Amino acid sequence: MRPDDLLRPTEAGLYCPPGDFYIDPVRPVPRALVTHGHADHARPGSEKVLATRQTLAIMALRYGEDFCVERQEAPLGETITINGVDVSFHPAGHVLGSAQIAVSHNGLTIVASGDYKRRADPTCLPFEPVRCDVFITEATFALPVFRHPETADEVAKLLASLRQFPERAHLVGAYALGKAQRVIRHLRDAGYDKPIYIHGALKKLCDFYQSEGIDLGELRPATIEAKSGDGTIKADFAGAVVVGPPSAFADRWARRFPDPVSCFASGWMRVRQRARQRGVELPLIISDHCDWDELTQTIDEIAPQEVWVTHGREEALVRWCELRQLRARPLHLVGYEDEAE
Numbered sequence: 001m002r003p004d005d006l007l008r009p010t011e012a013g014l015y016c017p018p019g020d021f022y023i024d025p026v027r028p029v030p031r032a033l034v035t036h037g038h039a040d041h042a043r044p045g046s047e048k049v050l051a052t053r054q055t056l057a058i059m060a061l062r063y064g065e066d067f068c069v070e071r072q073e074a075p076l077g078e079t080i081t082i083n084g085v086d087v088s089f090h091p092a093g094h095v096l097g098s099a100q101i102a103v104s105h106n107g108l109t110i111v112a113s114g115d116y117k118r119r120a121d122p123t124c125l126p127f128e129p130v131r132c133d134v135f136i137t138e139a140t141f142a143l144p145v146f147r148h149p150e151t152a153d154e155v156a157k158l159l160a161s162l163r164q165f166p167e168r169a170h171l172v173g174a175y176a177l178g179k180a181q182r183v184i185r186h187l188r189d190a191g192y193d194k195p196i197y198i199h200g201a202l203k204k205l206c207d208f209y210q211s212e213g214i215d216l217g218e219l220r221p222a223t224i225e226a227k228s229g230d231g232t233i234k235a236d237f238a239g240a241v242v243v244g245p246p247s248a249f250a251d252r253w254a255r256r257f258p259d260p261v262s263c264f265a266s267g268w269m270r271v272r273q274r275a276r277q278r279g280v281e282l283p284l285i286i287s288d289h290c291d292w293d294e295l296t297q298t299i300d301e302i303a304p305q306e307v308w309v310t311h312g313r314e315e316a317l318v319r320w321c322e323l324r325q326l327r328a329r330p331l332h333l334v335g336y337e338d339e340a341e
């Protein structure tokens with residue numbers, strides 16, 4: 001069996017002809033297997049959805065209970081057979097519930113890793129290398145210039161700024177699923193035990209993480225007005241950490257805080273120009289994707305016969321593989337945004 005007969009890129013996403021299912025389809029399909037809850041991978045409207053319990057719960061939180069007609073839970077490591085094709089889900093280390101999907105048929109195994117990272121993340125299970133013939137890797141930060149610094153050092157920068165500017169609110173932009181909870185958890189691990197204020201858009205997901213046993217400490221709504229006896233007064237956010245989704249920073253919400261220090265937690269903060277364009281005063285290079293070294297080390301470790309590269313800087317990683325006599329091709333799948341990182 002040729003790899004292309006088992007999984008192939010189509011306009012709707014990666015399709016498995018013998019199993020008649022799609023992985024992370026970008027439009028509604030009869031049967032979808034979903035790697036994780038980020039909006040570009042998990043979309044509503046498919047008939048049947050197979051995903052980890054946590055990803056199914058996250059989809060229900062984001063899209064409502066009727067995000068599909070029939071949902072099926074994929075317990076990690078267990079084989080499920082669909083039309084004679086074996087599939088199994090394995091931790092991807094990206095966000096809570098994220099999984100790689102291994103697809104096996106007639107002695108051939110392809111692993112679609114979705115988004116993944118190798119760094120320690122206190123909010124999800126670590127990436128688990130799975131033996132396979134073809135490894136499908138993301139390429140969000142697949143250029144040698146991308147080398148993410150130690151997460152603890154980035155968190156230390158934020159804590160140092162809080163000490164330096166005790167009168168200023170520190171507004172941390174962080175993607176609503178995964179990054180926000182991870183930044184909060186890292187702050188707790190670094191000993192920060194004051195209440196952390198969150199934008200309303202983060203509440204449901206933070207509550208879900210807490211209900212899954214990830215302790216985020218005391219979270220309070222970042223509402224500017226607090227009632228006092230004779231009316232409303234401005235709540236005091238001096239020296240507070242306020243976490244919100246990146247989109248909130250462009251609107252009036254962000255301007256309500258006193259002399260804020262604008263921070264943004266993203267792998268893209270490695271690019272100074274991006275930080276400048278966004279008006280970020282304190283860039284925090286914290287990524288939920290692999291950097292260049294982690295991508296190449298992962299391919300070395302898994303040692304597949306062939307690598308397929310998708311969403312991101314595909315060409316550089318394909319070239320790297322070819323220089324090592326490893327067969328590789330870009331998939332050119334469309335519809336996966338690497339901005340939301």
Ligand SMILES: [Zn+2]
Pocket residue numbers: 036038041094115
């Ligand atoms: Zn993702």
